Amino acid sequence: MEDIxxxxxxxxLGSRMKRIGELLQADTQRVLNRLDMRIQASQYPLLAALDRLGPLPVGELAQSLGVAQPGVTRSVALLAELGLVEVNPADDDQRRRIVSLTGN
Structure with missing residues (x-):
């Protein structure tokens, strides 16, 4: 069938680049699955951002990754369940949640 x-x-070009990115991420996930890794390929950038930038509010973490806040919130919840990140209220505003890496 013709590849439109x-x-x-x-x-x-943008759609083709998106397709390539999705294929690369799927291949990475297959490798991680074979290695019995606990996290998904899509969660590594979040962990890397926290490692590089330190603890961040969820909104700033989403902005640093260039993704939507609801997606970051879901990933943070999954990583918290695995014990890889912790979420605490900000000192200055209890509505804001600060995400940081744990020692795990």
Whole structure:
């Protein structure tokens, strides 16, 4: 079957790049699954951001990754269940939640 995105060339470059990214992430996840890793490939950037930038509010963490806040909130909850991050209220505003790495 004809690959429409490929045949349209530069007109659909963004869609083609997105497809490549999804394929790379799927391949990475297969490797992680074989290694019995506890986290998903999509969660590594979040952990890397916290490692590099230190504890951050959820909104700033989402902004640093260039993704939507609800997705970060879901990932943070999963990583907290695994004991890899902890979430605490901010000192200055109890509504804000600060995410930090644990020692695990």
């Amino acid at each position: 995105l490929r045949s349209l060339g530069f007109l659909c």
